[in-house]
Amino acid sequence: MSRFVCIHGHFYQPLREDPWLEEVGFQETALPYHDWNERIATECYLPNAYARRLDGRGFIINIINNYEWINFNFGPTLLCWLEKHKPEILNKIIQADKKSCLRFNGHGNAIAQAYNHIIMPLADTQDKITQIKWGIETFKYFFKRPPQGMWLPETAVDNETLVLMAKEGIKFTILSPRQALKIRPISSESTIWCEVNEHTLDITQPYRCYPNKNVAIDIFFYHGPLSHGIAFGNLLHSGEVFAKQIENAFFKDGIIALATDGETFGHHWKFGEMALAYVIEYFIHHPEIKLTNFSYFLSKFPPKYEVVIKENTSWSCAHGIRRWKEDCGCSTGLHPGWHQRWRKPLRDAFNWLREKVYNFFRERANNFFYNPWAAR
Incomplete structure (x- = not known):
């Protein structure tokens, strides 16, 4: 095993269409744009398809489609809006996934998402099934292939959701390191588990989860401090600092995974897509650390450890899922x-x-x- 980095962007916008007119109405808070979808598309989705790399004098030296090099999911409702209103952006996203499939032996960067941004543990069984099935079918419509992974809104998770995802053919998902409860080697005959927390969990490898005894699904846990630094710190102020922080996070071979809202790159942080482009180019040419996506890494390095998750938890509420x-x-x-x-x-x-x-x-x-x- 060598060293790999995978940056995941969770891109999502809620349905803003008027249910009678099926169009997004004028939203004054989004000025100077007509509505928030238009504003975020201009500030984030478009720039990430044409991210600029500048030299020391401010001249453009390269333009990178960030979607070709990061793992990502786009919420189904957002994909449908892009198809209708921004087809050129949607085409860049789809073409990026196709190129990543060629680069990674059929393993694309794009993964699915539960159809709406609902908190899955708070849904009943039938609603969970609907969310998973519709998320998969929307993905297949746009990307012309079945998804291998699925993003859970707010990474909110319970065992029933994992079982239903696995039964629909989903191979993996991504969670916060705070959501792991205990681990043990898969090959071990011992029944002894090792309790873990966000500080002691080894996040450089995927884990296999058995939400019931007949079903398995794999889980990647993202790097907490780096992911928090992207969203709420100042990592996107400098692509060079961002790249060095990732580089310094490695303490052994394996994968360093980062996950954040995709809108962080350009909308939440102006020019964040440029910092991301710097990091992409930096690791494209790195002699030891390679860019990857979750599907490809999983195909090469299957889990060696089993994990039990903390049910009814999420990445954004310290109280589990109580905020909803x-x-x-x-x-x-x-x-x-x-x-x-x-x-x-x-x-x-x-x-x-x-x-x-x-x-x-x-x-x-x-x-x-x-x-x-x-x-x-």
């Missing part, structure tokens, strides 16, 4: 008097409405389908 169902205490501190007590009645209302819709669906759909749920 109750007043968990998460706060930026910007508005000291604010609270989230409204979240529990809202979640209860969502669950009540789901049951009402299910009953209506079952009553009416049985008149048309032998198996209504199979009609998905």
Whole structure:
């Protein structure tokens, strides 16, 4: 095994279309653009397809399609918007995946995402299946191949979700190192587990998870401090510093994986796509560390350790998944008097409405389908 780096970008925008007009309305907060989709496409999705590399005098010396060199997922609702409104950007994304398939023996950079950005552990079984199936089918429509991996919104996870993903052919997902509970060698006959945390987990290798005894799915855990530095620190202020930080993170052979919202590169951090392009070019020519994607790395270096996950956890809530169902205490501190007590009645209302819709669906759909749920 040698040394590899994989940078994952999670690109996503929610549905903003008016349900009656099926178009995104004017959004004043996105000025000078018509709406936030337009603004983020201009600040992030387009620049990452044509990321500039400059010399010391500010002259362009290279233009890089970042999507060709990073692992990524695009939310299905965003892909559908790009198809309609920004087909040239969508084409660059699709072509980048095709080129990565050629470079990595059929293993492309793109992975799927659950269809909507729902917190999967809070969904019931049927909704989870729908999210997974629709995410896979949307991926196949755009990328003309089945996905090997799937991104979970907010990396929110439970064992049932992993089982359902694996049953649909998904081979791996990506989680935070805080979401690993314990590990042991796969080949070991010992029943002794080693408890881990975000500081003691070896994130330079993938792990095999058995969410039930008959199903397996592999998991990559991203590098916490570096990923946090991209999103909330100053790593994108300098491509050179960014590259050196990755280089210095290696303490042995294996993979250093980073994961962040894709919009970080250009929208959250202006010119972040240029820092990313610097890092890409730096490792393209690096004598010891190579760029890779998760699918290719997994094909060459299958897991040697088994992992048990911490269920009902996520990458963005210190209280697991409570921020999406109750007043968990998460706060930026910007508005000291604010609270989230409204979240529990809202979640209860969502669950009540789901049951009402299910009953209506079952009553009416049985008149048309032998198996209504199979009609998905």
